[in-house]
Amino acid sequence: MNLYLQLFYEFAKTGLxxxxxxxxxxxFLTKMSDKTGWFTHMELLNMIAVSESTPGPIGVNMASYVxxxxxxxxxxxxxxxxxVFPSLIIILIVAQFLKRFGNSPIVKAAMYxxxxxxxxxxxxxxxxxxxxxxxxxxxxxxxxxLGFFNIHxxxxxxxxxxxxxxxxxxxxVVFLVASAAVGVLLNFAV
Amino acid sequence: MGELIKLFLVFARIGAVTFGGGYAMLPILQREVVDKYHWxxxxxLTDYYAVGQCTPGVIAVNTATFIGSKRxxxxxxxxxxxxxxxxxxxxxxxxxxxxxxxAELAVVKNAFAGIRVCVCVLIFNAVWKLLKGAVIDKxxxxxxxxxxxxxxxxxAAPANLVVAAGIVGLIAKKIGGAF
Numbered sequence: 115m116n117l118y119l120q121l122f123y124e125f126a127k128t129g130l131x132x133x134x135x136x137x138x139x140x141x142f143l144t145k146m147s148d149k150t151g152w153f154t155h156m157e158l159l160n161m162i163a164v165s166e167s168t169p170g171p172i173g174v175n176m177a178s179y180v181x182x183x184x185x186x187x188x189x190x191x192x193x194x195x196x197x198v199f200p201s202l203i204i205i206l207i208v209a210q211f212l213k214r215f216g217n218s219p220i221v222k223a224a225m226y227x228x229x230x231x232x233x234x235x236x237x238x239x240x241x242x243x244x245x246x247x248x249x250x251x252x253x254x255x256x257x258x259x260l261g262f263f264n265i266h267x268x269x270x271x272x273x274x275x276x277x278x279x280x281x282x283x284x285x286x287v288v289f290l291v292a293s294a295a296v297g298v299l300l301n302f303a304v
Numbered sequence: 305m306g307e308l309i310k311l312f313l314v315f316a317r318i319g320a321v322t323f324g325g326g327y328a329m330l331p332i333l334q335r336e337v338v339d340k341y342h343w344x345x346x347x348x349l350t351d352y353y354a355v356g357q358c359t360p361g362v363i364a365v366n367t368a369t370f371i372g373s374k375r376x377x378x379x380x381x382x383x384x385x386x387x388x389x390x391x392x393x394x395x396x397x398x399x400x401x402x403x404x405x406x407a408e409l410a411v412v413k414n415a416f417a418g419i420r421v422c423v424c425v426l427i428f429n430a431v432w433k434l435l436k437g438a439v440i441d442k443x444x445x446x447x448x449x450x451x452x453x454x455x456x457x458x459x460a461a462p463a464n465l466v467v468a469a470g471i472v473g474l475i476a477k478k479i480g481g482a483f
Contacts, residue, residue, distance in 0.1 A: 163407035170392030171364040178396035201361020204368040219483035227473020230444035232354035234451030239327040240427035274425040297418020
């Protein structure tokens, strides 16, 4: 099979079966690595690191990265379009359905429950980022109670929390860029 | 055509500043799509995220498709989707071509350690805004809390939690006589 077709096919399959966000694509990419030999598991780990350190949805970044490695810029486009193709079709259908039946009492009743669950899942995602960013669980396990708190990060979080609530007009990107600068100036990763 | 190009450009801008996946995109979406362009409400965003959890694909991309198709039908969905992935393709291609050790650079690691702190704060602010529409009575508060706990402390798949919550909603409204 033509490499581009195969790239499109493999990533469309990933896009179709990976339910629940970017990280859900990783098991599929591991399998893809075993099956096609396009990249090793080591390279996959490197790709995950790059995808997490660049803007954009992680699943999309992974597709762009793998596609580029195999077939340059056009490979990166083909893999990315392949990844989003199945969900594009499905969401367009769901959107039509919601447009037509969104006001029916049954759909409204389901949405009444769904919305609360959706908010709960997003809050849980926030907590999981906070867990790895603000605290160091490993330090606690080794009995180092002070090391458990990433003091730098917690102080920055409190300041940001105050500023984002006080200056609601400022675009979130301004806070993101400022936080990146603080991270670099104070060596946050150490 | 002008509206389609606008959808592409706005979502490209959103994609370019989404650090850390679909959830981190929520605060940016609220600012751009809800506050600035009025293309969707906070409640609709909550719905899109709920559907995005149980349908295949990347949540950030699914949300873009939803908003685009709401604005301009099928072409709108396609343009918004291409817009949100466009910056990734450009940025990743540049990094893959020139900076093979990008993720190892000290400056990148430090910058992202700072960005992650900001992402948590922004996500909490974003959830706060959604709660007004999502948690409106005792039952929705319980659903919110149970999903939050199950998702944090068990391996429950998000899709199953969303579907279960939808069924709870249906049963509650059926008993209440809504249909």
